Amino acid sequence: MTANQHLVQPTDAELAAKLRESVHGALPASIADxxxxxxxxxxxxxxxxxxxxxxxxxxxAALVEGTGLFDSVATSQAPIDGGGLGQPAVLATRTAKNGRPTVLLYAHHDVQPQGADELWETPPFEPTVRGDRLYGRGASDDKAGVMTHVAALRAVKEVLxxxxxxxxxxxxxxxxxxxxRSFTNFLAQHRAQLAADVIVVAxxxxxxxxxxxxxxxLxxxxxxxxxxxxxxxxxxSGMFGGAVPDAMLAxxxxxxxxxxxxxxxxxEGLTTRETEYPDYEEAQLRRDTGLLDGVETIGTGPLLSRLWSQPSLTVTGIDAPTVANASNTLSPEISVRISARIAPGQTADAAYEALAAHVRSHAPFGAHVxxxxxxxxxxxLVDTSGWALAEATQALAEGWGESPVQTGIGGSIPFIxxxxxxxxxxQILVTGVEDPDTRAHSPNESQHLGVFHRSILSEALLLARLDARSLDA
Known part of the structure; x- marks a missing residue:
């Protein structure tokens, strides 16, 4: 039985209406925060x-403290293997009562570098509303996730x-x-405080x-x-090219x-996991990615299989002489950065061994690698049979007015x-506030404010639903 087949009752109508009113009334303050x-x-x-x-x-931490819900709120750093401390995280706890579950709400407050300022249409760290979107680095990934938690908690506090x-x-x-880098040590350091029945990753x-x-x-x-x-x-290159392989050629x-x-x-050795996929047309892929006219897609099989269930390999960087500094020489050494995404069902260790074996066995001309x-x-892979996913499905349907699609992600969130x-x-639930036009990690990152509103309401409804559930039932 899938989560969508669980018989989950709608949220109490009066409670849902009060939460909806609270979230809507506080939306300007949520956007300001x-x-x-x-x-x-x-x-x-x-x-x-x-x-x-x-x-x-x-x-x-100040925003979390201001909700008035937590027994303790603190910032904490954990050691990084090899030396030093990780960046500060915020950890807040409230003890469950009368057999109710405990839910852990996760997001992150750090952001990617802004990149080239000239590629931004507005200053990256000056939030700017244009139409129905708020632009700025981290506006979506993942400070909107942080504020979704805070705003949902405020609404729950106001109503309950x-x-x-x-x-x-x-x-x-x-x-x-x-x-x-310090995540696993943070988990070990705060294991008792972090223990929960449901984990929501926004x-x-x-x-x-x-x-x-x-x-x-994922x-x-x-x-x-x-x-x-x-x-x-x-x-x-003129004296020895043609007989001596340079590192660039290799x-x-x-x-x-x-x-x-x-x-x-x-x-060889990288695996694929196939499943069923929602409809996703090539025209949408082209819109979502900016794929140029005439440029073909790569790979075989359904598009979402290629994005979610098959491995992919990308060369994300290269250290080599620049065109401006090119001289007539045979390069002795070239370095590249390779990013591989691996299908659910294969361990990262097994994938690394396959990649390393391939690189070493395919080095041309005896090149050293x-x-x-x-x-x-x-x-x-999320267990889709759990009661928490059924509760989240109902809460999202009520908060958005549309049933959620169960999706995969081509990117990776290893800490999950x-x-x-x-x-x-x-039970782990992976939600979020992004959409196909968010452009997380890229110039002109933005948060759709309607999505932000609906995400807050859905999480408030979910928390209310979990508050009504007894683990002893």
Whole structure:
């Protein structure tokens, strides 16, 4: 039986109406608080000022404290393996009463770097409303997720007040955009405080601005630096070209072996997981991605199979002589960054071993290859038979006026597997505030304010539904 077949009763009509009124009335304040968070350039990467991330954590903690719901609110840092501390996270807890479940609400307050300022139509850290969207770095990913939690909690507090029996944990991470380097240590350090029956991760997409989604499958990832070397030093290309292979040639030939002529991944040992998919036309893919006229799609099979269930490989960076500095030399060494997305059902370790074996066995001309800076994150599949997913399905349908689509994500959220490993009995729900036009991580990132409104209402309804559920029932 799937979650959509569970017999779940609608939220009490009077309660739902009060929550709807509370969320709607507070929407201007919620948008203002979101805008204030966007103004803080909380980029968590090492090369950026960490004081902004601390300031962002403090601002989030103040918002959480202001809900009046929690027994404790604190910022905390956990150690990073290899030395140092991770970025500050916010952790707040409220004890469950009378057999009610505990729900953990997750989001992250750190953001990606803004990139080239000239590509932004408005300043990246000056929130700007244009039409029905709020523009700014982090406006959607994931400060809107943070504010969805805060605003939903405010509404629940206003409507239920002291009658709230639900246990609450709020965990707002500070380094998700930089690989969650201290995440597993944070879980170990705060395991007892983080323990929950239901985990809501607000960091994913919706099907559109009018149709919500529940993410039930996530691809994993393997990334690494690949260095190809053929010479001890650079040599004159006119004197020795034609007999001596340069590292650029070797790198190009090696990278070409990663895909077949259709653009499908051609690495033996990487697996595919097939399932059923909603309708998704190529025209929508072209609109969502900006694919140029005349440029063909790559791969085979249904489009959503290629995006959700098959592996993909992308060269995301290359260290090589620039065109401006090109000289007539044979390059001795070239480095590239490879990002692989792996299908649900395969471990990141197994995928890495397949990739490493392929690279080493396909190095042309006897070129030397070195793999370094390896990062791995496992894929994840949600158990769609659980009662929590059924409750979330009903809450989203009520909050949006449309039934949610169960979707996969082509990207990766590796820490969800860490949560599942640490809390194997918890039911995990992956929701979000993004839509196909959000452009998270890109210039002109934005949050659709209608989606923001509906996401807050849906989460408030979900919390009210969970508050009415006894674990003993």
């Amino acid at each position: 979101l805008s204030a968070l966007v103004r803080i350039p909380s980029v968590s990467w090492d090369a950026f000022d960490a004081s902004h991330v601390r300031r962002s954590a403090d601002a989030v 007040g002291d009658d709230l029996q639900l246990g609450l944990v709020l965990f707002i991470e500070g380094e998700e955009e930089f690989g969650s 960091d994913a997409d919706n099907w559109s601005t009018s149709i919500p989604a529940l993410t039930v499958a 691809r994993g990832n393997v990334t690494f630096k690949l260095t190809v070397t053929t010479l001890e030093h650079a040599s004159h 790198t190009i030939k090696l990278l070409a072996t990663l895909h077949d002529d259709n653009g499908s991944v051609a690495v 070195e793999i370094s800076e390896v990062d791995r994150g496992n894929p994840f 597997s860490d949560l599942a490993d640490t809390f194997p009995e918890a």
